[in-house]
Amino acid sequence: MDDAAPAFRPLYRQVRDALVRRLIDGAWTPGMLIPPEHRLAAELGVSQGTVRKALDAMTAENLLVRRQGRGTYVATAEDGRILFQFFCLTADDGAPVFPESEVLRRTTARATARERTALALPTAARVHRIERVRRLAGRPVISERIAVPEARFPGLAALPELPNNVYALYAERFGLTVGRAAERRKAVAADETTAARLGCTPGTPVLEIERTALSLDGSPVEWRLSHCLTDAFHYAAELR
Amino acid sequence: MDDAAPAFRPLYRQVRDALVRRLIDGAWTPGMLIPPEHRLAAELGVSQGTVRKALDAMTAENLLVRRQGRGTYVATAEDGRILFQFFCLTADDGAPVFPESEVLRRTTARATARERTALALPTAARVHRIERVRRLAGRPVISERIAVPEARFPGLAALPELPNNVYALYAERFGLTVGRAAERRKAVAADETTAARLGCTPGTPVLEIERTALSLDGSPVEWRLSHCLTDAFHYAAELR
DNA sequence: AAGTGGTCTAGACCACTAA
DNA sequence: TAGTGGTCTAGACCACTTC
Numbered sequence: 420m421d422d423a424a425p426a427f428r429p430l431y432r433q434v435r436d437a438l439v440r441r442l443i444d445g446a447w448t449p450g451m452l453i454p455p456e457h458r459l460a461a462e463l464g465v466s467q468g469t470v471r472k473a474l475d476a477m478t479a480e481n482l483l484v485r486r487q488g489r490g491t492y493v494a495t496a497e498d499g500r501i502l503f504q505f506f507c508l509t510a511d512d513g514a515p516v517f518p519e520s521e522v523l524r525r526t527t528a529r530a531t532a533r534e535r536t537a538l539a540l541p542t543a544a545r546v547h548r549i550e551r552v553r554r555l556a557g558r559p560v561i562s563e564r565i566a567v568p569e570a571r572f573p574g575l576a577a578l579p580e581l582p583n584n585v586y587a588l589y590a591e592r593f594g595l596t597v598g599r600a601a602e603r604r605k606a607v608a609a610d611e612t613t614a615a616r617l618g619c620t621p622g623t624p625v626l627e628i629e630r631t632a633l634s635l636d637g638s639p640v641e642w643r644l645s646h647c648l649t650d651a652f653h654y655a656a657e658l659r
Numbered sequence: 660m661d662d663a664a665p666a667f668r669p670l671y672r673q674v675r676d677a678l679v680r681r682l683i684d685g686a687w688t689p690g691m692l693i694p695p696e697h698r699l700a701a702e703l704g705v706s707q708g709t710v711r712k713a714l715d716a717m718t719a720e721n722l723l724v725r726r727q728g729r730g731t732y733v734a735t736a737e738d739g740r741i742l743f744q745f746f747c748l749t750a751d752d753g754a755p756v757f758p759e760s761e762v763l764r765r766t767t768a769r770a771t772a773r774e775r776t777a778l779a780l781p782t783a784a785r786v787h788r789i790e791r792v793r794r795l796a797g798r799p800v801i802s803e804r805i806a807v808p809e810a811r812f813p814g815l816a817a818l819p820e821l822p823n824n825v826y827a828l829y830a831e832r833f834g835l836t837v838g839r840a841a842e843r844r845k846a847v848a849a850d851e852t853t854a855a856r857l858g859c860t861p862g863t864p865v866l867e868i869e870r871t872a873l874s875l876d877g878s879p880v881e882w883r884l885s886h887c888l889t890d891a892f893h894y895a896a897e898l899r
Numbered sequence: 900a901a902g903t904g905g906t907c908t909a910g911a912c913c914a915c916t917a918a
Numbered sequence: 919t920a921g922t923g924g925t926c927t928a929g930a931c932c933a934c935t936t937c
Contacts, residue, residue: 427914429925455903466927471904480899487904488934511843599899603751605889606846606864624846624864629893649845653869656896659720659839667933669906695922706908711923727923728915 430465435473437463442482442493443635445594449495453483456491480598482635496587508555508647509655516555516652520583523616524550527569527576534566537631537642545569547576549585552616560652562616563645571595571640585641586632595640600632604654613646626654670705674713677703682722682733683875685834689735693723696731720838722875736827748795748887749895756795756892760823763856764790767809767816774806777871777882785809787816789825792856800892802856803885811835811880825881826872835880840872844894853886866894 428436438459441447453459456474460467474491477483484498485491510516530538530546538546546566553561565585567575572593582588589595605627614621625646632641647654668676678699681687693699696714700707714731717723724738725731750756770778770786778786786806793801805825807815812833822828829835845867854861865886872881887894 431925457903468928469926472925474904485904486935488902488936490903490935599897602896602898603893604844604866604896605893606866606887607889608864622862624848626844626846626866630898647846649847653843653845656842656844657839658842658870671906697922708909709907712906714923725923726916728917728921730916730922 431469431472431476434459434463434465434469435476438473438477439482439635442596447493448594449493449590449596451493452490453493482596482598496584496590507654507656508560508652510555510652514556518553518555518561518583520551520553520581522549522551522581524548525576525581530566530568534642538566538568538639540568547572549581551581555652558651559617559648561645561647562613563643565641565643567641589640596635597632597640598635598637600630603629605629607646609646617646617648619648623648625649628654671709671712671716674699674703674705674709675716678713678717679722679875682836687733688834689733689830689836691733692730693733722836722838736824736830747894747896748800748892750795750892758793758795758801758823760791760793760821762789762791762821764788765816765821770806770808774882778806778808778879780808787812789821791821795892798891799857799888801885801887802853803883805881805883807881829880836875837872837880838875838877840870843869845869847886849886857886857888859888863888865889868894 438447447453454462456467456470459474460470463470474483474485478485478491481498482494483491484494506518508516508518526548527545528548530540530544534540534546535542535544538544540546545568547569549565551563551565552559553563555561569575572589572595575593578592586597589597606624607627609617609619609621609623609625611621613625614623617623617625619625626649628643628645628647630641630643630645631639632643634640678687687693694702696707696710700710703710714723714725718725718731721738722734723731724734746758748756748758766788767785768788770780770784774780774786775782775784778784780786785808787809789805791803791805792799793803795801809815812829812835815833818832826837829837846864847867849857849859849861849863849865851861853865854863857863857865859865866889868883868885868887870881870883870885871879872883874880
């Protein structure tokens with residue numbers, strides 16, 4: 420039984436989908452100023468109020484940034500969007516911390532079964548892998564492995580350097596915006612490799628975060644597994 | 660410097676605040692059908708569109724539930740509101756799980772320094788404490804200690820039984836609605852007590868969740884510390 | 900002064916529920 | 919059939935930014 424049939428999509432939703440399509444297709448790029456409401460309304464043949472409702476929805480999804488008197492901009496990976504939407508580790512005393520990254524290994528190989536499942540890849544598909552350590556206040560706190568489909572990131576292996584914020588890289592080099600992500604968190608004992616990278620003893624409890632990041636069209640584009648030391652840091656979140 | 664000055668509050672925001680006030684004061688109670696938009700608009704002397712915007716905001720905050728053709732209801736702690744807004748532990752295979760609770764101890768005593776800080780209580784204030792184990796699929800998975808100010812929950816100690824969902828109890832018996840909560844999560848080693856309650860060995864990595872729940876007026880009303888076994892379960896969340 | 904988004908209004912019509 | 923929320927429109931005015 421297929422319950423995916425929308426049956427009826429309100430106009431503002433159709434407008435929203437059409438505008439998201441412009442982001443997916445790359446017609447609108449991060450940081451860009453988009454046309455004013457009244458222009459979009461005329462273009463699409465709907466009222467300004469309907470366009471507004473669509474833009475408000477996209478703003479709520481962190482896809483746009485609106486500034487009174489200036490205009491509406493496509494969100495970039497720096498608009499507070501990524502760095503605190505997708506990075507939630509905080510010092511216990513509340514001091515603001517900036518993560519730095521050190522890439523340890525980069526490889527390209529056939530995807531494992533787990534990677535294929537997470538990324539919805541066919542058998543024999545290949546992935547790029549990045550292993551890195553992230554430091555907070557100079558101290559290694561996160562060890563993570565990132566896997567992305569080779570097919571969606573052609574030439575990633577050839578890049579000489581990787582930036583701290585890979586989601587900004589995905590957007591700028593590959594025109595790919597991460598819209599949302601699903602996380603699974605557990606407490607596990609640090610294995611040998613993790614312990615060595617984090618400078619703790621094997622068996623130390625670490626927070627394991629498995630994240631699948633989804634593109635704007637809903638397809639998985641990145642799978643990462645992180646292990647975090649939480650003796651002096653914690654994962655902060657607000658439930659509402 | 661006090662930056663709390665609102666300077667200008669739009670009308671729909673004032674309407675929203677006035678209606679939230681009805682929830683705080685208990686004029687509107689969980690499950691109740693509230694007056695239709697046009698009536699509220701006439702009552703408050705604003706347009707129906709402005710009332711709608713206020714009601715939509717409250718719906719987004721999970722305070723109201725709107726049903727086309729029927730009306731707008733005050734959310735209850737069962738409206739999917741609590742059980743999956745505030746309970747995020749899931750089986751790894753994705754099977755739906757229902758938590759059951761077994762209360763182990765209930766005490767009333769002077770608040771510790773940590774409890775006073777979390778609950779913004781004066782020196783010498785007293786708290787009720789509840790210690791319980793929660794089971795998923797029959798297996799003990801969460802050990803937690805809950806602390807609430809005695810002053811806001813008079814007679815809590817005298818209640819013969821405590822329900823599985825304490826937020827529903829807070830609402831029904833004490834007219835207190837939890838609007839949001841802040842969480843801090845860590846990975847720690849299970850201590851003796853936790854290990855005994857969860858049926859694991861001391862030192863096992865467990866997910867520690869420290870939660871402060873806030874009332875609708877923003878004041879802290881509950882502080883809890885939970886320790887979760889995550890060998891067959893995980894804490895699930897969506898980032899967007 | 901001109902242009903943008905933000906707020907507020909008034910009213911029409913649609914979709915759903917209940918009696 | 920009557921009453922509810924849901925959608926859509928058109929237009930007025932306000933607040934902010936830029937020139």
